[in-house]
Amino acid sequence: MLYSIRMRAAEGGPHEQGGHHISGAERLVTKEELEQISSELVHRALTHSKGCADFIRITIDAIPDEAIHRIPCLTIADEQTDGHIGEVPTTNHEATTPPLPLSSHQQAEALLTTHTAITPVAFRRAVSQLVSLPESMRGAMLVDMRTGQRLDPWGQRGVRVSRMSFADETAAITALNAAGYSGVHLEEALVLASKVLSAPGVVGELCISDDPDYTTGYVSYGSTYHRLHHMKPVGSPLGGRLFFVDATADIAAIKNYLETTVTLVNPPTFSLQ
Ligand code: PML
Ligand code: MG
Ligand code: MG
Ligand code: MG
Incomplete structure (x- = not known):
């Protein structure tokens, strides 16, 4: 039990x-x-x-x-391992112009809009809604992947992903540490992001931590989780999560699945480089 x-x-x-x-x-x-x-x-x-x-x-x-429902863990594809974005020397979240490297938010946009049906317009509109809130929400905003319009009616609360864990936390942390990853932020985010993408109708996520001293965030889609550094200025208490969904998705069903389905996530796996 x-x-x-x-x-x-x-x-x-x-x-x-x-x-x-x-x-x-x-x-x-x-x-x-x-x-x-x-x-x-x-x-x-x-x-x-x-x-x-x-x-x-x-x-x-x-x-x-x-x-209890069991799901696979997303694969971490960060700058050390992710061939298609190569080295990601982002130092800032503010937009840059070539020849400067892309900012973290531009990298996030490139990843999500290249690999999913999320449009650049939707990405920008959704991120600007998130970062202009006076206070971080406790849960996530559900947004339309084509327009960026917010679809959930749950105000400052949003959708709170709950009832999830690694199936074997010790095995999961051992696997993460062996691959060079550590920290409770990453461990918890990987579990949460795996559950989010397992929801029918969710095609991608963007996360900016609301912890003032933690500026690494991620985007996820398909079966991959991409860590992005410098997602916000150090010291900012503002962050949050965007779940990009198909406009035909059943919003109430997504909320119900994410908040109530008891979900265990298998340990992450890493391919040998
Ligand atoms: C990471 O380190 O891979 C990102 C973790 C995001 C943490 C979000 C939060 O603070 O809840
Ligand atoms: Mg832990
Ligand atoms: Mg899905
Ligand atoms: Mg936090």
Whole structure:
């Protein structure tokens, strides 16, 4: 039997009473792991770079075995391994002109618009909506891959991807470390991004962290996850996620799948170079 453990933390009261979002995280764990993971999540809420939480909610639910859905992990294709973008010496998110290298946002646009049906117009409109919000959303915005128009009606909350973990976290972290990757941001983002692309109708994602000291983000599409550095200025608390969807997709079904389907992600695999 597995348990879903979820933490959300805010400063200035609960989120629903206007508190400022500090941190959220979750895992699917065994009964034996619950106490240890609860304490790690509380520690995180109290020591976060966004501030010190005065509201922390931990929710624990048992999950029946038959409800669990298994999916593959996306393949990491970052600048060290990704042949089609080669070395990506981005130093900034602001647009550049040749012969300067592309900025992180231009790289993101090139990847998503070359490999999916997301249009440049949609990409730019969606990113400008995301970066002009006064405060980061707690969840993601669903946007039309052809127009960039926001499709979900869920305001500052958006769609919150939940109930997911690596199937074997130790094996996953060992595989990541052996390939030269580390850190809880990447581990959690890879799980989340794998679940997002497994949703019917979602064709791509862009993520900018909302942690002021973490400027690496990613785009994902198909079965690949592309890390991009310098997605925002150091110190900015603004970030968020865009899920690009086909306009004919069922928005309520995507939300329901991403928020409630209990999903275990297989460990990542790396091909030998
Ligand atoms: C977040 O802060 O929730 C987003 C983290 C993005 C991680 C990107 C990476 O390091 O690959
Ligand atoms: Mg971890
Ligand atoms: Mg999909
Ligand atoms: Mg964060």
